[in-house]
Amino acid sequence: MRFGIYAEMQTAPGKSHSDMTWEILHQIEHADQVGFDVYSVIDHHFFQKFSISANPLALFCAAAQRTERIRFRVALITLPLENPMRLAGQVAEADILTRGRLECGLGRGHAWLFGPSNVPLEESRPRYDEAVEILISAWTTDKMSYAGRFYKVQDLTVVPKPRQKPHPPLFTGGTSDITYQMAGQRGWGILVPPLLPWGVLEKPLEIYKKACADHGHQPNIVYIRPVYLDEDEKQIRKEVEGALHNFLAFNASPVESLQGEAMKAELRAKGYGFYASGALESLAKLTYEEFVGQEIGFIGTPEKVIRQIRNLQAKGGIGELAIVSNFGGLEHWKSIKTQQLFAERVMPAFRGDAAVSQVGA
Numbered sequence: 187m188r189f190g191i192y193a194e195m196q197t198a199p200g201k202s203h204s205d206m207t208w209e210i211l212h213q214i215e216h217a218d219q220v221g222f223d224v225y226s227v228i229d230h231h232f233f234q235k236f237s238i239s240a241n242p243l244a245l246f247c248a249a250a251q252r253t254e255r256i257r258f259r260v261a262l263i264t265l266p267l268e269n270p271m272r273l274a275g276q277v278a279e280a281d282i283l284t285r286g287r288l289e290c291g292l293g294r295g296h297a298w299l300f301g302p303s304n305v306p307l308e309e310s311r312p313r314y315d316e317a318v319e320i321l322i323s324a325w326t327t328d329k330m331s332y333a334g335r336f337y338k339v340q341d342l343t344v345v346p347k348p349r350q351k352p353h354p355p356l357f358t359g360g361t362s363d364i365t366y367q368m369a370g371q372r373g374w375g376i377l378v379p380p381l382l383p384w385g386v387l388e389k390p391l392e393i394y395k396k397a398c399a400d401h402g403h404q405p406n407i408v409y410i411r412p413v414y415l416d417e418d419e420k421q422i423r424k425e426v427e428g429a430l431h432n433f434l435a436f437n438a439s440p441v442e443s444l445q446g447e448a449m450k451a452e453l454r455a456k457g458y459g460f461y462a463s464g465a466l467e468s469l470a471k472l473t474y475e476e477f478v479g480q481e482i483g484f485i486g487t488p489e490k491v492i493r494q495i496r497n498l499q500a501k502g503g504i505g506e507l508a509i510v511s512n513f514g515g516l517e518h519w520k521s522i523k524t525q526q527l528f529a530e531r532v533m534p535a536f537r538g539d540a541a542v543s544q545v546g547a
Contacts (some may be wrong), residue, residue: 187495187499187504187505187506187507187536188223188224188505188506188507188508189221189222189223189506189507189508189528189533189536190222190223190224190225190226190259190408190506190507190508190509190541191213191214191217191222191224191225191226191508191509191510191511192226192227192228192261192380192410192508192509192510192523193210193213193225193226193227193228193239193510193511193512194227194228194230194236194237194239194436194437194510194513195207195227195228195238195239195512196208196235196236196237196432196433196436196437196512196513196514196515197234197235197237197238197239198235198432198436198514198515199234199235201515203234203238206238207238207245209512209518209521210227210245210512211245211248211249211252212518212522213511213512213518213521213522213525214223214245214249214252214253214256215249215252215253216409216525216526217256217525218253218254218255219444220255220525220526220529220530221424221529221533222256222525222529223256223257223506224256224257224258224259224289224506224508225249225256225257225258225259226258226259226260226261226289226291226377226408226508227239227242227245227246227258227259227260227261228242228261228262229241229242229260229261229262229263229264229291230263230264230296230299231299231302231303232298232299232302232440233298233440233443235321235435235436235438236436236437236439236440242258242260243260243276243277243280244287246258246260246280246284247269247280247283248285249283250283250285250287255287255351256287257287257288257289258284258287258288259289259290259291259357260284260286260288260289260290260291261291261357261365261377261408262291262292262293262295262296262357262358262359262377263290263291263292263293263319264293264295264296264299265292265293265294265295265313265314265317266294266295266300266309266310266311266313266314267295267299267300267303267305268317268339270316270317270320270321270324271320271324271337271339271342271344273317273321274320274321274324274325275324275344275345275346277321277325277348277353277354278325278344278345278346278347278348278349279346281348281350281354282346282348282349283348286349286350288348288350288354289354289355289356289357289375289397290353290354290355290356290357291356291357291358291359291377292314292317292318292321292356292358292359293355293358293359294310294311294314294360294365295310296440296461297444297453297458297461298440298441298443298444301443305397306465307452307453307456307458308456308459309336310456310458311364311457312335312336316332316334316335316337317337317491319332319334319354319375320332320337320339322352322353324342324344324354325344325347325348325352326352326353328343328379329341329342329343330337330342330343330344330545355375356372356374356375356377357369357374357375357377357408358374358375358377358536359376359377359378359404359408360379361379361382361390361460362390362457362460363389363390363393364457365390365396366390366391366393366394366397367397368397369392369394369397370393370394370396370397370398370399370400370401370403370405371397371401372401372403373398373401373402373403373404374406375398375406375407375408375505375506376391376394376405376406376407376408376409376534377408377410377508378391378407378409378410379410380410380411380412380510381434381437381466381469381482382465382482383480383481383482384481384501391407391478391503394407394503395502395503405503405505406505406506407503407504407505407506408505408506408508409482409498409504409506409507409508410509410510411415411481411482411483411507411508411509411510412430412433412482412483412484412485412509412510413483413485413491413509413510413511413528414426414430414483414485414511414515414520414524415486415487415488415491415523415524415526415527415528415531415532416523416527417487417488419486419487422485422486424476425520426485426520427474427515428514429513429514429515429516430474430477430483430485430513430514431474431514432513432514432515432516433510433513433514434469434470434471434472435469435470435514436514436515437466437469438466438467438469438470441461441466441467444461444462449462450462469482481494482509484509488527488528488531488532491528491532492531492532492535495507495532495536509524509525509528511524511525511528
């Protein structure tokens with residue numbers, strides 16, 4: 187099992203965007219020093235509480251100059267909103283500047299991103315499908331041609347080419363069965379949404395694992411969970427309860443832009459029924475006890491979290507646990523504390539590593 191970190195760069199009103207960006211950069215440096223395998227950052231726009239991560243490729247190019255071994259993953263590029271011919275070159279250049287440490291997540295994107303981007307929601311799936319074909323062709327051929335509904339090119343040369351061959355490892359994520367089926371067929375990794383309980387995920391993950399088996403691929407599930415560690419459960423609650431409530435509320439905050447029965451009917455009709463289900467709003471109402479008890483986050487002593495991860499391993503197919511160490515506007519020092527404790531006390535239980543040395547931020 188690999189261990190990674192996933193960040194949304196949630197930013198409370200009044201928080202400096204510059205401070206948040208540099209805090210994440212320092213947290214990536216620290217993650218590299220203490221032995222995490224990969225750092226994932228969302229690609230998102232328009233909604234500050236949810237995320238200010240508008241250009242994770244640029245962030246990773248900066249982080250690569252300050253780190254030695256950690257890999258970087260965009261989780262996920264909102265593909266229907268991008269020009270895939272231009273994106274192919276941008277991803278390739280980032281792969282070069284990160285010295286081949288880039289991993290690329292390709293998603294349809296959150297429903298609330300399409301209105302501000304002036305892209306019709308019903309075009310999400312067909313634009314995504316065309317863009318995937320274009321990206322792979324652009325990365326793997328000297329000249330490419332494509333004739334689709336949205337994109338038409340003839341004898342186009344896309345440069346540069348990525349350092350990794352044939353291209354950086356690919357991932358996707360989401361909530362629809364179609365997405366999990368497609369990922370398994372293609373042999374892509376799948377990123378599990380960070381707030382859904384295992385019971386909701388079990389069916390789509392079985393679809394993914396069966397599709398992998400049917401097409402000769404090994405499943406690679408990236409299981410994302412908020413994590414906070416301390417030796418004292420009461421101290422944990424004191425330090426983290428407010429940030430956990432913010433994490434839930436900030437994740438649900440963009441849903442306010444998708445209200446009204448007509449909008450909800452449109453979401454259901456166009457493959458975005460999750461956003462009309464009320465699930466995010468319900469999660470935002472969870473108490474601290476419910477959040478911890480339902481294991482929506484792994485919150486507790488290192489020994490407790492080790493047991494939770496062993497239970498997760500037993501479900502099969504989990505290639506990586508990506509912890510969310512910066513959630514809901516959590517203070518920088520608390521994120522570093524959890525990264526350090528996780529590397530020192532939890533990771534060695536699964537790797538047989540020697541104790542990790544203390545590293546400051």
